[in-house]
Amino acid sequence: xxxxxxxxxxxxxxxxxxxxxxxxxxxxxxxGMATCGIAAGARxxxxxxxxxxxxxxxxxxxxxxQTGCIGMCRNEPIVEVFQGDKERVxxxxxxxxxxxxxxxxxxxxxxxxxxxxxxxMEN
Amino acid sequence: xxxxxxxICGGTGCTSSGSVAIGEALEEQIVLKGLQEEVKVVHTGCFxxxxxxxxxxxxxxxxFYSMVKVEDxxxxxxxxxxxxxxxxxxxxxxxxxxELHEVPSLGETGFYKTQKRVAxxxxxxxxxxxxxxxxxxxxxxxxxxxxxxxxxxxxIQVMKxxxxxxxxxxxxxxxxxxxxxxxxxxPQKYVVCNADEGDPGAFMDRSVxxxxxxxxxxxxxxxxxxxxxxxxxxxxxxxxxxAVKRLNIAINQAREYGLLGKNIFDTxxxxxxxxxxxxxxxxxxxxxxxxxxxxxNRGEPKAKPPFPANKGLFGEPTxxxxxxxxxxxxxxxxxxxxWFSSMGTERSKGTKVFALGGKIVNTGLVEIPLGTTLxxxxxxxxxxxxxxxxxxxxxxxGPSGGCIPACHxxxxxxxxxxxxxxxxxxxxGMIVTDETTCxxxxxxxxxxxTVDESCGKCTxxxxxxxRLLEMLDKITSGQATLEDLxxxxxxxxxxxxNALCALGQTAPNPVLSTLRYFRNEYEAHVVEKRCPAGVCKxxxxxxxxxxxxxxxxxxxxxxxxxxxxxxxxxxxxxxxTKCIKCGACxxxxxxxxxxxx
Numbered sequence: 001x002x003x004x005x006x007x008x009x010x011x012x013x014x015x016x017x018x019x020x021x022x023x024x025x026x027x028x029x030x031x032g033m034a035t036c037g038i039a040a041g042a043r044x045x046x047x048x049x050x051x052x053x054x055x056x057x058x059x060x061x062x063x064x065x066q067t068g069c070i071g072m073c074r075n076e077p078i079v080e081v082f083q084g085d086k087e088r089v090x091x092x093x094x095x096x097x098x099x100x101x102x103x104x105x106x107x108x109x110x111x112x113x114x115x116x117x118x119x120x121m122e123n
Numbered sequence: 124x125x126x127x128x129x130x131i132c133g134g135t136g137c138t139s140s141g142s143v144a145i146g147e148a149l150e151e152q153i154v155l156k157g158l159q160e161e162v163k164v165v166h167t168g169c170f171x172x173x174x175x176x177x178x179x180x181x182x183x184x185x186x187f188y189s190m191v192k193v194e195d196x197x198x199x200x201x202x203x204x205x206x207x208x209x210x211x212x213x214x215x216x217x218x219x220x221x222e223l224h225e226v227p228s229l230g231e232t233g234f235y236k237t238q239k240r241v242a243x244x245x246x247x248x249x250x251x252x253x254x255x256x257x258x259x260x261x262x263x264x265x266x267x268x269x270x271x272x273x274x275x276x277x278x279i280q281v282m283k284x285x286x287x288x289x290x291x292x293x294x295x296x297x298x299x300x301x302x303x304x305x306x307x308x309x310p311q312k313y314v315v316c317n318a319d320e321g322d323p324g325a326f327m328d329r330s331v332x333x334x335x336x337x338x339x340x341x342x343x344x345x346x347x348x349x350x351x352x353x354x355x356x357x358x359x360x361x362x363x364x365x366a367v368k369r370l371n372i373a374i375n376q377a378r379e380y381g382l383l384g385k386n387i388f389d390t391x392x393x394x395x396x397x398x399x400x401x402x403x404x405x406x407x408x409x410x411x412x413x414x415x416x417x418x419x420n421r422g423e424p425k426a427k428p429p430f431p432a433n434k435g436l437f438g439e440p441t442x443x444x445x446x447x448x449x450x451x452x453x454x455x456x457x458x459x460x461x462w463f464s465s466m467g468t469e470r471s472k473g474t475k476v477f478a479l480g481g482k483i484v485n486t487g488l489v490e491i492p493l494g495t496t497l498x499x500x501x502x503x504x505x506x507x508x509x510x511x512x513x514x515x516x517x518x519x520x521g522p523s524g525g526c527i528p529a530c531h532x533x534x535x536x537x538x539x540x541x542x543x544x545x546x547x548x549x550x551x552g553m554i555v556t557d558e559t560t561c562x563x564x565x566x567x568x569x570x571x572x573t574v575d576e577s578c579g580k581c582t583x584x585x586x587x588x589x590r591l592l593e594m595l596d597k598i599t600s601g602q603a604t605l606e607d608l609x610x611x612x613x614x615x616x617x618x619x620x621n622a623l624c625a626l627g628q629t630a631p632n633p634v635l636s637t638l639r640y641f642r643n644e645y646e647a648h649v650v651e652k653r654c655p656a657g658v659c660k661x662x663x664x665x666x667x668x669x670x671x672x673x674x675x676x677x678x679x680x681x682x683x684x685x686x687x688x689x690x691x692x693x694x695x696x697x698x699x700t701k702c703i704k705c706g707a708c709x710x711x712x713x714x715x716x717x718x719x720x
Contacts, residue, residue: 001380001381001382001388002381002386002388002389003388003389004264004267004271004388007258007263007264007267010255010258010259011258011259011261011262011264013255014255014256014258014259015259017125017256017259018248018249018256018259018260020125020127020128020182020183021128021130021182021183021248031207032207033205033206033207034206034207034208035206038205038206043161046126046161047124047126047160047161050124050125050126050161051124054124063183064126064183065183065184065207066206066207067207067208068206068207068208
């Protein structure tokens with residue numbers, strides 16, 4: 001290494017890998033990962049969220065985590081998004097493709113994807 | 124893509140309670156569940172809460188598991204890592220019966236809340252064996268800043284302005300030390316890191332070396348630039364195998380990256396570091412003895428002056444800084460002298476790491492801003508005395524320090540206040556004693572240590588401390604007179620005034636401070652021939668209370684020397700000539716029929 005620039009490149013590359021440990025909580029994406037959730041395909045959904053959040057460079061403010069059974073097993077995989085004082089948004093019957101869109105439009109763009117939410121599904 | 128990281132403590136404390144096997148079991152279970160692409164295990168340095176080891180923390184949730192066993196690992200992986208259900212029973216709780224949703228995040232617990240981590244900032248957070256993780260935490264940026272934007276004079280000025288004082292014990296201002304060495308215009312100078320942590324009960328330097336070795340390397344290179352040295356040595360105890368291993372890994376990684384070696388950051392500055400292993404002599408923590416030892420000679424101190432900053436290693440100007448001192452330096456460079464000096468008291472700036480031990484709930488490492496009171500450390504952070512016992516004193520500064528009684532608990536801790544109340548900062552060991560500790564015996568413990576560790580070069584220390592120990596033996600065996608107490612005090616002052624090095628000069632401190640605050644305990648031993656705490660065996664007698672003894676014979680069967688006799692269902696008696704005062708009878712008696720006086 002011969003320059004500060006190279007040092008900064010390593011730092012920027014590594015930052016994502018350790019930022020997980022800083023526990024930022026501005027936005028929390030919680031994926032239901034009980035047996036029902038896993039059976040319905042929650043793991044690829046969870047991984048899609050993690051990847052997409054990193055890809056769009058949102059990992060400084062967004063935490064992707066799991067929880068147990070959310071209680072509506074027929075709608076699994078369920079994902080909930082918590083953001084400060086805002087009302088939580090509950091997405092149901094998620095897939096990896098839907099996850100990418102949620103990150104793009106909701107997490108980054110600020111507009112919940114209404115058609116995937118529990119309200120839209122139940123009606 | 125990694126979504127979860129499990130940080131597991133790889134410090135000496137948790138390693139000895141089995142964290143290595145837990146790490147292996149984790150890796151195995153993670154593969155078994157097919158989570159290896161999603162979950163990563165990171166071995167870090169010390170988290171600080173050593174009493175609760177082995178500890179691990181799961182991110183991003185920040186769930187803190189304590190006292191984890193290998194058998195718990197499958198449950199953690201299956202429940203938490205796979206299904207997202209926290210394993211309630213293993214979560215660290217501050218008190219019994221705390222519900223999971225009431226458990227605060229780790230940073231909000233009593234133990235961590237008031238801590239301010241500067242020297243320990245990366246300990247328990249990064250993998251110390253990966254330079255990239257250190258770089259991710261702004262590592263080596265301070266070195267880059269120094270080499271590309273500052274002159275050596277600028278660096279020394281920042282160190283002076285920060286008010287940083289040596290954390291190894293003496294408390295000498297670091298910036299001044301550097302300045303003295305910088306003024307010597309000679310081609311060869313040295314930077315030495317004193318990692319010969321020898322105080323019983325102190326382990327902060329070990330934790331920094333194990334948890335964040337690159338911080339020490341970076342600081343040494345900064346020091347080298349400031350004083351005009353291109354060679355550094357780290358003198359580290361051979362008894363710290365994990366620290367030595369991680370240091371060597373770190374040095375090699377830094378060399379590979381060109382952060383040590385020739386022409387660092389293309390600025391023409393060369394700096395390299397080697398480790399030297401100490402053989403575990405306490406005196407080698409004294410700077411002149413340490414240098415003599417690096418030179419290959421027997422570790423013995425020399426008279427000062429000349430100070431090492433003028434004539435040190437191999438006769439060349441040398442600065443010697445302690446591990447914890449160095450660990451502060453990259454942060455000071457990056458965040459500025461004002462940031463650092465905004466913490467602490469008037470004459471003691473920044474934070475200090477203390478190793479809490481003895482009769483205290485949260486044994487471990489804590490880092491607090493100077494000026495915090497002893498009460499806050501012992502009760503708020505340390506969790507108080509276990510078993511509802513009463514606090515008696517806290518010993519700071521190791522064998523060179525003194526005991527501080529309850530009346531001084533509200534003293535804000537800094538270098539000068541501790542000296543004023545008869546103790547000293549030392550390296551930051553803090554041993555708490557309670558009502559069951561005999562202060563004469565406690566002083567004797569430290570004296571026993573210094574007698575063992577005296578290098579023998581000067582008479583006051585070699586012979587004086589030996590005589591002092593004999594006097595303490597006389598007291599604890601009930602043979603001393605009040606005149607002996609006065610004689611002992613006089614000898615203490617004589618040793619303080621005449622010993623060659625700081626080790627000898629401070630050796631009587633444990634005796635003097637206990638005499639000052641607990642003279643009544645000494646007098647009880649001398650006049651009443653009684654040990655108030657019930658510790659000094661020669662002054663103790665175990666007796667069977669006739670009325671309470673049911674004649675169950677249990678004590679007689681438990682006694683290792685057959686000193687107890689009696690017939691079944693009749694009161695037993697202890698033969699005092701045979702009794703070795705081990706206390707086995709009292710521990711085993713179901714009727715409380717045995718007393719100790």
